[in-house]
Amino acid sequence: xxxxLSIVVGLVCLILLLMAVAVFLAQRALxxxxxxxxxxxxxxxxxxxxQIEQLSGRYRDQQGLLGFQFGExxxxxxxxxxxxxxxxxxxxxxxxxxxxxxxxxxDAGAVPDPLAWAQQLAWLPDRVQVEQLQVRLPCAAxxxxxxxxxxxxxxxxxxxxxxxxxxxxxxxxxxxAQLQPGTDALALQAQLQLSGRPAAVLExxxxxxxxxxxxxxxxxxxxxPQADWxxxxxxxxxxxxxxxxxxxxxxxxxxxxxxxxAQVQPLQWTDLFEGQVQLRAEMSLPQPWFxxxxxxxxxxxxxxxxxxxxxxxxxxxxxxLLIEQPAFKVLADLPxxxxxxxxxxxxxxxxxxxxxxxxxxSLEIKGQASGPVELSLAGGIVLASQPQWQAQWxxxxxxxxxxxxxxEALSLRGIKLQWPLKGKVNAQQLDVQLGSGxxxxxxxxxxxxxxxxxxxxxxxxxxxxxxxPLDNPQDTIAQGRLNLSAASAxxxxxxxxxxxxxxQLDYAAERIGWKGVVKGERGLAMDVQFAWPSGGAWQADVxxxxxxxxxxxxxxxxLADWPALLSFASGRLxxxxxxxxxSGLDSLTGQLRLSGGKGIYDRLxxxxxxxxxxxxxxxxxxxxxxxxxxxxxxxxxMPLGPLTFTxxxxxxxxxxxxxxxxxxxxxxxxxxxxxxxxxxxxxxAEPRQSVIVELAGVELASxxxxxxxxxxxxxxxxxxxxxxxxEAGKLLIDEGxxxxxxxxxxxxYRSAKLEDLARTNVGMRQVAAALDDFHYSVLSSDVxxxxxxxxxxxxxxxxxxxxxxxxxxxxxxxxxxxxxxxxLASLQLSGQVSEIIQKRVQERxxxxxxxxAP
Numbered sequence: 001x002x003x004x005l006s007i008v009v010g011l012v013c014l015i016l017l018l019m020a021v022a023v024f025l026a027q028r029a030l031x032x033x034x035x036x037x038x039x040x041x042x043x044x045x046x047x048x049x050x051q052i053e054q055l056s057g058r059y060r061d062q063q064g065l066l067g068f069q070f071g072e073x074x075x076x077x078x079x080x081x082x083x084x085x086x087x088x089x090x091x092x093x094x095x096x097x098x099x100x101x102x103x104x105x106x107d108a109g110a111v112p113d114p115l116a117w118a119q120q121l122a123w124l125p126d127r128v129q130v131e132q133l134q135v136r137l138p139c140a141a142x143x144x145x146x147x148x149x150x151x152x153x154x155x156x157x158x159x160x161x162x163x164x165x166x167x168x169x170x171x172x173x174x175x176x177a178q179l180q181p182g183t184d185a186l187a188l189q190a191q192l193q194l195s196g197r198p199a200a201v202l203e204x205x206x207x208x209x210x211x212x213x214x215x216x217x218x219x220x221x222x223x224x225p226q227a228d229w230x231x232x233x234x235x236x237x238x239x240x241x242x243x244x245x246x247x248x249x250x251x252x253x254x255x256x257x258x259x260x261x262a263q264v265q266p267l268q269w270t271d272l273f274e275g276q277v278q279l280r281a282e283m284s285l286p287q288p289w290f291x292x293x294x295x296x297x298x299x300x301x302x303x304x305x306x307x308x309x310x311x312x313x314x315x316x317x318x319x320x321l322l323i324e325q326p327a328f329k330v331l332a333d334l335p336x337x338x339x340x341x342x343x344x345x346x347x348x349x350x351x352x353x354x355x356x357x358x359x360x361x362s363l364e365i366k367g368q369a370s371g372p373v374e375l376s377l378a379g380g381i382v383l384a385s386q387p388q389w390q391a392q393w394x395x396x397x398x399x400x401x402x403x404x405x406x407x408e409a410l411s412l413r414g415i416k417l418q419w420p421l422k423g424k425v426n427a428q429q430l431d432v433q434l435g436s437g438x439x440x441x442x443x444x445x446x447x448x449x450x451x452x453x454x455x456x457x458x459x460x461x462x463x464x465x466x467x468x469p470l471d472n473p474q475d476t477i478a479q480g481r482l483n484l485s486a487a488s489a490x491x492x493x494x495x496x497x498x499x500x501x502x503x504q505l506d507y508a509a510e511r512i513g514w515k516g517v518v519k520g521e522r523g524l525a526m527d528v529q530f531a532w533p534s535g536g537a538w539q540a541d542v543x544x545x546x547x548x549x550x551x552x553x554x555x556x557x558x559l560a561d562w563p564a565l566l567s568f569a570s571g572r573l574x575x576x577x578x579x580x581x582x583s584g585l586d587s588l589t590g591q592l593r594l595s596g597g598k599g600i601y602d603r604l605x606x607x608x609x610x611x612x613x614x615x616x617x618x619x620x621x622x623x624x625x626x627x628x629x630x631x632x633x634x635x636x637x638m639p640l641g642p643l644t645f646t647x648x649x650x651x652x653x654x655x656x657x658x659x660x661x662x663x664x665x666x667x668x669x670x671x672x673x674x675x676x677x678x679x680x681x682x683x684x685a686e687p688r689q690s691v692i693v694e695l696a697g698v699e700l701a702s703x704x705x706x707x708x709x710x711x712x713x714x715x716x717x718x719x720x721x722x723x724x725x726x727e728a729g730k731l732l733i734d735e736g737x738x739x740x741x742x743x744x745x746x747x748x749y750r751s752a753k754l755e756d757l758a759r760t761n762v763g764m765r766q767v768a769a770a771l772d773d774f775h776y777s778v779l780s781s782d783v784x785x786x787x788x789x790x791x792x793x794x795x796x797x798x799x800x801x802x803x804x805x806x807x808x809x810x811x812x813x814x815x816x817x818x819x820x821x822x823x824l825a826s827l828q829l830s831g832q833v834s835e836i837i838q839k840r841v842q843e844r845x846x847x848x849x850x851x852x853a854p
Contacts, residue, residue, distance in 0.1 A: 035059050049076035049087075067096035085125040096136040114186045114206045124160070128152040140239030148173075170229035171195035184208055197225040214261045215272060221254040244292045251287040256280070263309065277307030288324060295343075296324035314361050319347040330473065337405045340369035350380075360384040360392075373415070375400040390426035397421070409450075414443025419461070425470075432466040434480070445486075449584075454486040454499075464505065478507040482514060495560050497521050503528070510534045523547075523554030537586065540579040547573040549597070563601070571597035571609065588617035608632020608642070622656060624649045631668075638706040643668040658685040671706075673697030673718070688727045695720040695738070700745060711752075716745025716776070722783055736783030744777040744799065770810050775799050791818045 035057055042053025055070040072091030130150040136143055148166040155161050159180045166173040177190040185207035192200040204217035228247045256279075263275040281303040288296035304316035323343040331339050346366040361383040369375040379396035383389075400417035420435030440459040446452065464480035482505035489499045503516015511533045519525040525545040532538035547554055549571035556562045577590030597609030609632070614625040625648040633641035645666045651659025661684065666677035678692040698718040720738035724731065749771040759765070776799030784792040797812040804810075 049074065049078075051075075062100060064100040065098045067094075067098075069094040087127045088125045088129075089127075090130045092132045092134075093130045094134040094136075097138070099138060124152065124154065126154045139237040141236035144236045168229055168233040170232070171227060173230065173233075194225050194227040194230060197227075198222060199224055199227070212262050212265060212275075213272070214259070216259045217257070219254065219256045221252055224249055224252040226250045244294070245290060246292070247290060249285055249287070249289040252283070252285055252289070254281070254283040256282075273307060275307075275309060277305070277312075279303065279305045279307075291327075293327055293329055294323060295326040295328075298322040298324070299345075312361075314349045317347065317349040317361075317363070319345065321345040335407050337372045337407060340371040340373070340375070342368075342370040344368040344370075365396075369400075372405060373400055373402040375417070379421075388426055390424055392424040394422045395420070396423075409447055411446045411448065412442045412444070416441045423466075428470060430466075430468040430470060432468075434461050434464045434466075436462045438462045438464065451492055453490040455488040455490070457484065457486040459484050475509045476507070477509075478505060480505060482516075491560075493560055495558060497558065501528075517545075518542075520554065520558055522557035523552055524558045537580050537582050540577075542577045542579070542590070544573070544575040544577075544592070549573065549599075565602040566599065567601075568597060568599035571595065571599070577615065585617070586619065588615065590615045604634055604636035606631050606634040617653075620652045620654060622651050622653060622659070638671070641669050655685070660684070663691065670695070670698060671702035672699030688725055690723060690725040693722040693724050695722065700740075700747075711750045712748070714745060714747040716747075716779060717741040718779070720783070727787075730787040731785060732787065733783055733785035736785075738779075738781040738783055738793075740776065740779035742777075744775065744779065747771060747774045747776060747797075749774075767812070769804050770801050770812065773801050773803060774810070774812075775802065785820070789820050791820045792816070793818075 036059070038055075038057035040052050040055045042051070044051040050073075052070065052073045055068075055073055057068060059066045059068065070090050070093055072089075074087070074089040075085065076087040076089075078086040128150065129152075132147075133150050134145060134147050136145045138144075146166055148164065150165075151163040153161050159178060162175075162177045162179070164175045164177075172195055174193040174196075175190060176193075177188065180187040185205060188202070188204045190202040191198065192202075199221065201220045201222070202217070203219075204215070207214050207216075227250075231243075231246070231248055258280070259276070259278040260272040261276040262272050264271070266272050281301070284300040285298045288298050290296050299319065299321035301320075302316050302318045304314070306313045306315065321344070323345075324341070326340055326343050344367065348364045350362040350364065363381045363383065365377065365379065365381055367375075367377040375398065377396060377398050379393060381391050381393045381396070383391050398417065398419040398421055400415070402415040403413070405412040405415060417440050419438040419440075421432055421438075422435060423430070423432035425431070438461045440461070442457050443455075445454040445457045460481065460483040462481055464478060464482065466476065466478045468476040482501075482503060484501040486499050488496045490496050498521035500519045500521075501516060502519070503514050506513040506515070511531060513532070514528070514530040516528060517525055518528055524547070527543040527545060529541040530538065531540075549568035553568050555573070556567070572595050573592065575590060575592035577588060579588045580586055592613045592615070594609060594611045597611070598607040599605070599609075609630070611629040612627055614627065616623040616625070626645060629643075629645040631641055631643040633639060634643065643666075646664040647662050647666070648664075649659055649661050651657070661682040663677050663680050663682070665679065668675045674696050676694045676696070678694065680691050682689040682691065696719050698720075700714045700716040700718065704713050718738050718740055720736065722733050722736035724733055726732070749768075755768065774797065776797050778796065778798035780796045782792075782794035786792075793814075793816040795812070795814040795816060797814065798809065800807045800810055
């Protein structure tokens with residue numbers, strides 16, 4: 001008995017020693033394989049396998065570090081071989097993968113060998129089950145943790161069935177897959193469920209019948225369930241920048257089938273498309289799917305594409321897309337009244353379209369934009385792949401209409417747009433050219449801030465070229481014709497008439513320019529150059545085309561405030577203006593020049609008019625300078641001239657007719673003498689304006705030549721000073737003075753009427769005798785002129801008649817009254833005047849007779 005016990009004890013010690021040696025050797029083998037810090041608890045070994053309560057450790061190689069922790073691990077042997085791994089069951093499994101700093105970066109585009117993977121499946125247990133799985137991996141947010149469940153089983157005919165469940169806070173993701181490996185093919189079937197609702201089905205087959213792979217498959221989305229929680233779940237893994245939407249396409253349906261047969265062993269995924277390709281896809285979005293920079297997207301896509309060694313044939317490629325509330329960035333810069341609220345796009349390929357290095361695919365497209373402006377686009381587009389992907393079009397037509405548009409400074413009614421387009425686009429640039437007849441028309445256009453109204457305006461952009469770099473749209477360039485016409489333009493300063501602008505547009509990111517001519521239908525034309533640099537003030541240079549007033553007067557036909565009584569028979573008018581501004585007009589400078597002017601103003605004629613007007617406008621301040629105005633002659637009933645004037649006029653735009661006239665120098669030839677205005681400033685806003693008029697060297701002989709008094713003649717030279725005022729449009733003279741120069745002169749008044757009066761009046765007989773040949777030494781007169789046009793002269797005469805009473809001294813005081821307007825009218829009607837002046841004089845007489853008595 002003692003001997004037997006000794007044998008048992010010896011065997012136990014030997015077994016323990018062998019086990020210790022085995023553990024030692026196993027640890028050394030694991031350490032050499034890369035396993036570190038391997039710890040376990042609750043190791044149990046029986047005839048069916050191995051059980052461990054806790055097993056943890058780390059595995060390190062050149063790729064990185066994997067930490068693992070098993071809870072309630074059971075490994076069972078059996079099956080076809082007693083040593084075969086039949087089951088691998090884990091209650092809890094936690095994995096933590098940390099890539100190494102020198103992790104080899106495999107080519108993301110490299111094609112793996114699924115058949116080589118399939119050969120490794122034979123080493124899998126017949127059943128793998130993990131009840132609680134936790135995997136910590138690197139992700140876009142740093143490190144992310146996935147929690148779920150894993151099941152894998154081997155079915156008949158070496159078919160593998162797996163189930164992966166991932167749990168999120170608001171739902172679950174379940175993937176059921178069946179994998180059937182073979183000697184030269186690998187088949188896969190998978191179903192995806194989201195929170196228990198079917199989402200997608202995948203079928204695929206990878207084979208290598210002639211040492212080159214063939215990949216066939218089909219992906220079906222029957223009706224994508226509402227699962228926006230999935231987007232929240234995958235966001236830390238993918239990062240926010242990887243998708244432009246905030247929700248998943250609920251209700252989406254899709255069906256995609258493909259066959260990719262490479263001609264050579266592929267090195268990259270793209271090599272699979274270089275051989276035989278068949279691709280069919282259908283997708284529909286019955287419910288709106290909001291994309292951040294697109295809008296709410298709905299529609300349907302169909303694609304049927306065959307490829308043969310790089311030669312592609314598009315059998316079917318239709319698209320029906322609807323975008324509600326479009327949110328494209330290019331639309332954000334448009335005024336609110338120009339942004340569409342809905343876009344409809346329809347794309348259809350022409351039958352038998354082929355795409356390869358030598359040919360291209362032709363597509364028919366139709367697009368509609370709905371909103372305040374209705375737009376439609378229709379025509380053909382040609383897609384080419386060489387030398388790079390690009391699209392070209394020759395006969396696209398863009399049409400549009402709108403009942404009304406209210407823009408920032410412009411109001412439009414009855415808008416019609418028709419633009420034929422040709423151009424091309426590639427990954428770098430968009431080029432567009434507007435064809436002949438590219439117009440934008442409206443029933444009316446008004447600019448309330450400028451008090452401007454255009455009737456039936458039409459904008460012609462035929463031939464305009466547009467070039468836009470797609471990576472930098474703000475560098476867009478537009479060049480070509482820009483013509484604008486209107487049947488009528490209404491403005492407070494203009495008479496209604498048609499206008500036309502014809503010129504060239506030159507637009508770039510840093511400037512906008514236009515050069516051309518502005519013409520009115522009644523003859524006024526201006527050459528214009530307009531430039532507006534980015535961030536700076538705009539500038540317009542306007543040159544008035546020469547106006548020859550002999551044929552017509554386009555100024556009178558254009559300007560609303562042109563004096564109705566002023567007309568020209570000849571003359572040449574030129575000028576130029578430069579305007580500068582930011583949003584509105586900030587300043588304006590320019591000159592107008594008239595030479596050879598001849599015409600009529602009211603009831604006087606003038607000729608030899610030469611004038612330069614320098615115009616300056618800064619803010620609200622207007623200044624018009626007349627450095628040298630000259631009239632060779634004018635005739636209000638008596639010949640006058642020449643006339644010269646130097647001065648300026650200043651006012652504000654708010655009250656342009658209530659400014660100040662500054663007279664620097666003004667003089668006029670009159671009856672052999674001269675009339676001068678003393679320098680002064682007239683304030684038109686005041687009720688009365690006054691100026692001092694000086695007369696020098698007026699010859700009585702010249703006066704009596706034009707004065708229609710029968711029998712009156714004389715000689716002498718007069719000087720004087722007349723305080724002249726203008727009140728309520730009426731000319732007044734108060735306390736004016738006239739006097740004759742020394743040594744005097746003579747007056748002769750020999751009239752039959754005076755003789756008849758002298759026969760009956762003794763006093764008049766003496767006056768008549770004295771005036772028969774009166775030699776005066778003193779002639780002076782008080783001068784007054786009232787609002788009714790009555791001129792009153794209080795004459796004082798001192799002198800003698802050599803034939804009367806031995807030439808004794810005679811003093812005469814004579815009061816003369818004369819209605820000057822009537823006198824001038826009489827002179828005008830008696831002279832050689834034009835029919836216009838005669839008509840105006842007759843009209844004035846008629847008005848006076850019909851006027852009610854005061």
